[in-house]
Amino acid sequence: xxxxxxxxxxxxxxxxxxxxxxxxxxxxxxxxxxxxxxxxxxxxxxxxxxxxxxxxxxxxxxxxxxxxxxxxxxxxxxxxxxxxxxxxxxxxxxxxxxxxxxxxxxxxxxxxxxxxxxxxxxxxxxxxxxxxxxxxxxxxxxxxxxxxxxxxxxxxxxxxxxxxxxxxxxxxxxxxxxxxxxxxxxxxxxxxxxxxxxxxxxxxxxxxxxxxxxxxxxxxxxxxxxxxxxxxxxxxxxxxxxxxxxxxxxxxxxxxxxxxxxxxxxxxxxxxxxxxxxxxxxxxxxxxxxxxxxxxxxxxxxxxxxxxxxxxxxxxxxxxxxxxxxxxxxxxxxxxxxxxxxxxxxxxxxxxxxxxxxxxxxxxxxxxxxxxxxxxxxxxxxxxxxxxxxxxxxxxxxxxxxxxxxxxxx
Amino acid sequence: xxxxxxxxxxxxxxxxxxxxxxxxxxxxxxxxxxxxxxxxxxxxxxxxxxxx
Numbered sequence: 001x002x003x004x005x006x007x008x009x010x011x012x013x014x015x016x017x018x019x020x021x022x023x024x025x026x027x028x029x030x031x032x033x034x035x036x037x038x039x040x041x042x043x044x045x046x047x048x049x050x051x052x053x054x055x056x057x058x059x060x061x062x063x064x065x066x067x068x069x070x071x072x073x074x075x076x077x078x079x080x081x082x083x084x085x086x087x088x089x090x091x092x093x094x095x096x097x098x099x100x101x102x103x104x105x106x107x108x109x110x111x112x113x114x115x116x117x118x119x120x121x122x123x124x125x126x127x128x129x130x131x132x133x134x135x136x137x138x139x140x141x142x143x144x145x146x147x148x149x150x151x152x153x154x155x156x157x158x159x160x161x162x163x164x165x166x167x168x169x170x171x172x173x174x175x176x177x178x179x180x181x182x183x184x185x186x187x188x189x190x191x192x193x194x195x196x197x198x199x200x201x202x203x204x205x206x207x208x209x210x211x212x213x214x215x216x217x218x219x220x221x222x223x224x225x226x227x228x229x230x231x232x233x234x235x236x237x238x239x240x241x242x243x244x245x246x247x248x249x250x251x252x253x254x255x256x257x258x259x260x261x262x263x264x265x266x267x268x269x270x271x272x273x274x275x276x277x278x279x280x281x282x283x284x285x286x287x288x289x290x291x292x293x294x295x296x297x298x299x300x301x302x303x304x305x306x307x308x309x310x311x312x313x314x315x316x317x318x319x320x321x322x323x324x325x326x327x328x329x330x331x332x333x334x335x336x337x338x339x340x341x342x343x344x345x346x347x348x349x350x351x352x353x354x355x356x357x358x359x360x361x362x363x364x365x366x367x368x369x370x371x372x373x374x375x376x377x378x379x380x381x382x383x384x385x386x387x388x389x390x391x392x393x394x395x396x397x398x399x400x401x402x403x404x405x406x407x408x409x410x
Numbered sequence: 411x412x413x414x415x416x417x418x419x420x421x422x423x424x425x426x427x428x429x430x431x432x433x434x435x436x437x438x439x440x441x442x443x444x445x446x447x448x449x450x451x452x453x454x455x456x457x458x459x460x461x462x
Contacts (some may be wrong), residue, residue: 137430138434141438168453180441
């Protein structure tokens, strides 16, 4: 039964080994589900969120995985709209990774809202002056697009493809995929941006607030830009990790090189814009609110200047320089280091824009508010990661995700 | 929210926000409807049966 589902001509590990791995990750899923049920049944008192931390670990995780999942929309944009045809060899995997990331974000939000049964309120009783409303709209619509992009992959399973209706449906969906990809790019541009915009319009929070263009603070554009830059790095990171785990080459070097080069240029230009933004904020915006630059990085036990250096230099400039260099891209160790640092860099950026914003005191009589998440928050944040590993493992085993796999592994 | 909902106000914010949502939903729905209907027609015409 199992071998009949595996794509023809491709080799996979034994069923026992595969399901042993799934069972191990499944145990982590069960731990997360237990914590999730505790939150749903007992309420948000299971978390360490408080009046200072309405946004906490979950929102950081959401912003982080949405940025990392940006590889799907940007690779789709490059493949279907710009016409980078070589990327057809990695777009399937980018879609699977994007699907996992956005499903994870939805799950975490479903836990974070406390009353998921009222989740539909945001669509029907929408506050049309809120950036988060736009995020909710675009996030759910884009998840719908990712499901639509994932369905043809499912329909390509060896057994499902034998059913004429499913074969025709998959074929038709492939034919108009450019329309879905364009819709996805449009939706992603706005929700990635609005997630940044939320921080930038916090006028009572001098650490986050930014000037901007019309109604959009600069963080709006920086978030979209960074998702397009760092999302493909996560796609490359997971692809390389999959190659290491399976012991196979799955994507040709010219495809990796092209995506890495584009990510490098996006990251290089982004980091210049980020440095200018930070410099302007430090020298003009923050002083205009009565703060000096070092007020945001001193008098507490955690948030030092190191976090800014880690974000911009270690997680931005260094990976950008490696990805912009042909030698760096051709060396698999350097490339893997660069994409790993890039992923860490964007996660630090999202951490800073969510949690350091909450931590910094805005009143003269206040101290820094430091926060440690509860085990329930940690478990429910790890839950979608473990679930994502299972979805990716099943997809790789039973679907023809990598068009070049057979050629590269005769 | 739809224009006949009691909360609806004919202002720019409602038109842009809700218009954008319904625009995206319409494209997604029409796209999927086209794919499914065409698949039904194709299947009835005997296409896609070469695997058997």
